[in-house]
Amino acid sequence: MAYEGSYIKISNITAINNKLSAELEYSEDISKFFYSKLFNVEYNEQIGDINESILTIPPLAAVITVAWATGADIYLESIDKTFFESLNKIKSIFMNWFPKFSFSTEYHIANYQTNKLNNEGYGILYSGGLDSLSSYIKYKEEKPSLISIWGADVPLDKTSFWDKVECAVNKLAEMDAVNSYFIKTNVREIMNENLLNEIYLDEGDMNWWMSVSHGLILTSLTVTLPIKNLIMASSLEGEILFPDGSDMFKLFDYSWADNKLIYDYGLTRHEKIKYLLKGNTQYYQFLRVCYAQFQDYNCGMCEKCLRTITGLLLEGIDPNKSNFKVKEGFLDLIKFYLENNLLLLQDEVLYWEDIQNNVPEKSDIEFFNWYKTFDFSDYNYQKNIKKQIALVYYYRKYRGFKYTVKLLKQRII
Ligand SMILES: [Zn+2]
Structure with missing residues (x-):
């Protein structure tokens, strides 16, 4: 279902100390898909000196799939050129995956900026699950920083549970002498995911978060971190059998600024136990x-x-x-x-x-x-x-x- 003349505007993007926030303005006709007009992310460290075209990536990633679905136009000041090109590739894949989306979005962007951040090293999106723990073990020689996101799979009101998660991540970071980054965001409280499921997904799809938005959102939240190569574990080994909100990364080289994603796939869930976890006894205690x-x-x-x-x-x-x-x-x-x-x-x-x-x-x-x-x-x-x-x-x-x-x-x- 397309909404003629609808729009989403991203403005007032600020990065103060460790907090990134942006205002979201949207036309009345699509307001039913939103619960909030404020997007925010909190990091456990200060955000470095990063320009607006990079800072816009997280709020844009948060709303872009809703724009594609509804056909809403996007208004913003400035965006990283490489990220925008990646978005276009994702869009062309999604056009095959989501037949109910409108895809009539037009962009009103004043400035497409080429960025060279000169970051170094590796980071990994890490939950402690079998997928990310196995990928961590696979890449551990690269000393990847552990990046854990609160507000993705663990809701923001589960404070004492998140304390436990942080504690375990810190223990692993200390054991292997790697960095740990903690990110807290309201991104899943902004959208009415249930309504989006209902109107835009087919019966065979899982849900908005799993099928459509999680890969783009989770990766975007890391763009302010000083990391060049971001590792994300796939939960599905090979051929794409159904739409999955991160499996589009199997089909092209996802990058932003001068950074890139390493989308780790190829082993089944059991093969990860057999070939990566087994024998690495010091990591058993981290499985969640x-x-x-x-x-x-x-x-x-x-x-x-x-x-x-x-x-x-x-x-x-x-x-x-x-x-x-x-x-x-x-x-x-x-x-x-x-x-x-x-x-x-x-x-x-x-x-x-x-x-x-x-x-x-x-x-x-x-x-x-x-x-x-x-x-x-x-x-x-x-x-x-x-x-x-x-x-x-x-x-x-x-x-x-x-x-x-x-x-x-x-x-x-
Ligand atoms: Zn269980």
Whole structure:
């Protein structure tokens, strides 16, 4: 759906001490897609002497996908020329991915500036997840600075959880003598992502953040840091099967000013455990994969946690040394879940097949010999998310796996 004559104007961009902010003005007809007129980012260090054409990158990255979708024109003073060229490449990819977008945006920009920042070294977008931790291990000889962003996957009101995250990042930074940067932003509180999902995405897409905006936004928040090569881990190994808001970086060399992105992809999730994590025992303690809750580092109950634990066990890595609490009988529970069609949603099966593909001819663990022959083709996917939540609840409450299986048999089946 296109909005004729609509616009988004980015103005009053300031960088004072460690804070970057910009005002967003938009026409009335598209105001329903916005919650706020103020974009802000806070860094744990002072922002250096950086010109407006670079400082405009983060607020522009925040709103540009909404402009493409609605067809709103963009008004701003000055933009880095290389970044603008990158944006055009992303737009041409998105034109194939998002058929409901308007793409009639016109730009009213006074100045396209060529910048040479002469930065050096590496940085990595780091969450502690399997993807970014594996990429960090892969590139650790380059001593990449760890860049953690609060306000992306962890909401701004989860203060004590974020304290835990910061603490773990600082521990890793100290252990390996690398820098750590912490960024806090309201970027996800500006847009009505649910409404954008509803109007502009297809059923097969995940959501606005995952499918459209996260790659552009996360990378843009780092442009004020003194880093030349930014590493971002892909969560999907190779061929692009569906729109993913960072996988467009597989298709061209993303750059801004004289800096560039290294988009790290090629290994499946299980291969990352097998080839990068395994054996690097000092890094096990930093693994944080769970987004089902924001209290414990990993809940150990959601599908993603269960899948990761299963992968670790296959590779002989003790999950209890990787921020999980796993008791005896865990694999019996997984077997029970799978046999009763209780564990998976349809798009999660690929990850479980990935683990299955890595089971050797003969495993010392009996479960995996059974699992190797498990047939996912007639798996009855869980459509009812409430049922999954109920399972998690029972699991949480009673923890003991044997008891959970017994309980599930009595109450749910
Ligand atoms: Zn979890």
